[in-house]
Amino acid sequence: MQAKVISLAVLCGLIATAPQAATVIHAGTLIDGTDSAPRQNVTIRIDGDRITAVENGLQRVRDGETFIDLSQSTVMPGFIDSHTHLSSQLAQGSYMHRFTDNPATTAVRAASFARLTLHAGFTTVRELGDSDHVSVALRNGIRQGHIEGPRIFAAGKSLATTGGHADPTNNVRESFIHSPPTPADGVINGPLEARQAVRKRYQDGADLIKLTATGGVLSMASSGDNPQFMMDELESIVATAKDYNMRVAVHAHGRDGMLRAVQAGVDSIEHGTYMDDEVIAAMIEHGTYYVPTITAGKSVAERAEIDGFFPDMVRPKAREIGPLIQQTFATAYQAGVKIAFGTDAGVFDHGENYREFVYMVEAGMPAHEAIRSATYNAADLLGQLDNLGTIESGKLADIVAVDGDPLADIAILADVHFVMRDGQVFKTRD
The missing domain is CATH 3.20.20.140 (Metal-dependent hydrolases)
Structure with missing residues (x-):
């Protein structure tokens, strides 16, 4: 059985449906909302509306998982x-x-x-x-x-x-x-x-x-x-x-x-x-x-x-x-x-x-x-730190992405090209 790879454009059509049972995001750079420095090449695993793991490296996509490629983007909490x-x-x-x-x-x-x-x-x-x-x-x-x-x-x-x-x-x-x-x-x-x-x-x-x-x-x-x-x-x-x-x-x-x-x-x-x-x-x-x-x-x-x-x-x-x-x-x-x-x-x-x-x-x-x-x-x-504010295991899967480095140019946050809320994709690159 092969991992399911869905392009960002196709994901737009999933907005009105429930989130996939298991989703994997490859993040080129992750600013996770904690006081830690940004991390390069990180894998985020999502099950339903929750993040289940944040792993170093671009990990293998398992059979049956939906894959979202943000390996050229900076990924942050919603x-x-x-x-x-x-x-x-x-x-x-x-x-x-x-x-x-x-x-x-x-x-x-x-x-x-x-x-x-x-x-x-x-x-x-x-x-x-x-x-x-x-x-x-x-x-x-x-x-x-x-x-x-x-x-x-x-x-x-x-x-x-x-x-x-x-x-x-x-x-x-x-x-x-x-x-x-x-x-x-x-x-x-x-x-x-x-x-x-x-x-x-x-x-x-x-x-x-x-x-x-x-x-x-x-x-x-x-x-x-x-x-x-x-x-x-x-x-x-x-x-x-x-x-x-x-x-x-x-x-x-x-x-x-x-x-x-x-x-x-x-x-x-x-x-x-x-x-x-x-x-x-x-x-x-x-x-x-x-x-x-x-x-x-x-x-x-x-x-x-x-x-x-x-x-x-x-x-x-x-x-x-x-x-x-x-x-x-x-x-x-x-x-x-x-x-x-x-x-x-x-x-x-x-x-x-x-x-x-x-x-x-x-x-x-x-x-x-x-x-x-x-x-x-x-x-x-x-009063929602148990659910929101960082990209960590157990948190709700609220995730956004931009091109470039917002730490070098904060104004690029004007152009968010990916938005996920509760594990559901609402916006992808045109």
């Missing part, structure tokens, strides 16, 4: 984007979508963005804020094989205080608001409502909690950085989330809101623009991850120069806050804050997530560490 919004994409006029688009329209658009994200090499994402339960439905559709996309850890609707960054009624005429938003809508005031909101996210099927601890750039509110939660509210959210085994991600630009959130015990700070030495020290003490989203900052700063792109209330915030995030990242990295890769995709175009790698390296992070931030570190933030 990337993890720790901050995405698949249900939206910022564009001229998109501020009107919440008034014009029904949930079905949003879901169809989200499915297309999910496919773009997977084909860009991102096999897992944290979905940090949506509407109409789209991200939970999208997650389930991908799990069930109805939709092509990354593995999703969904937060559902973000939590805000009245008038806060994620209050959906900001700047909406009162006659259009049938009743004030409630914890079920993601708007809370006080620790009791905070508990109710977390429990509602759990009931809705969310995997984690996202809250907006400070003002934000794109919301229709005047401040982009003021603190918007009191300590008792933050502590109530964190304590309740832990009861349900849910982690807490926190949008924060301003220093005071960030410090309160870190002291309350949240798991990650997103954006972190006005992080100072006291916040950095607190994050290191508490082991809090930083998810920088440099790409979003640069993108909104660029678009702020386009007349009419942003509402007048948003434009000055985008000009001021957006350009600062890359320097904050550089300072936090040099200080030793734990960093997980995250882009805020949706604020810029989906499928361009790779840009974050370029900006991180540009700001002083070595390329190998940048890749680890999107593999090992991001899996650690998710």
Whole structure:
């Protein structure tokens, strides 16, 4: 009996089917997501959706095994984007979508963005804020094989205080608001409502909690950085989330809101623009991850120069806050804050997530560490190191490949030519 050799082109036709029982990949160079140096000529064996062995040398393909030849490529774990919004994409006029688009329209658009994200090499994402339960439905559709996309850890609707960054009624005429938003809508005031909101996210099927601890750039509110939660509210959210085994991600630009959130015990700070030495020290003490989203900052700063792109209330915030995030990242990295890769995709175009790698390296992070931030570190933030983040025996078979050496030129991660998720091939070379 002969080993089954299937070309990459033919494998495209297997996308809608279950993964082969046994698959062998020959990797020319392997960057495995650990802190080890790259290895040359490595064999990866896969059974179903799991890696069963990682062997030195290009080992013999056994009878009945499917062979994938990546011996001329650099192979890495599937990337993890720790901050995405698949249900939206910022564009001229998109501020009107919440008034014009029904949930079905949003879901169809989200499915297309999910496919773009997977084909860009991102096999897992944290979905940090949506509407109409789209991200939970999208997650389930991908799990069930109805939709092509990354593995999703969904937060559902973000939590805000009245008038806060994620209050959906900001700047909406009162006659259009049938009743004030409630914890079920993601708007809370006080620790009791905070508990109710977390429990509602759990009931809705969310995997984690996202809250907006400070003002934000794109919301229709005047401040982009003021603190918007009191300590008792933050502590109530964190304590309740832990009861349900849910982690807490926190949008924060301003220093005071960030410090309160870190002291309350949240798991990650997103954006972190006005992080100072006291916040950095607190994050290191508490082991809090930083998810920088440099790409979003640069993108909104660029678009702020386009007349009419942003509402007048948003434009000055985008000009001021957006350009600062890359320097904050550089300072936090040099200080030793734990960093997980995250882009805020949706604020810029989906499928361009790779840009974050370029900006991180540009700001002083070595390329190998940048890749680890999107593999090992991001899996650690998710609490999924037993399953994700490295190419090792026992892990889920999430594997991507590129031509060339990303440690020499990180920008080649823009052109991922092979994507496997859960042992199933979703993209091969054209």
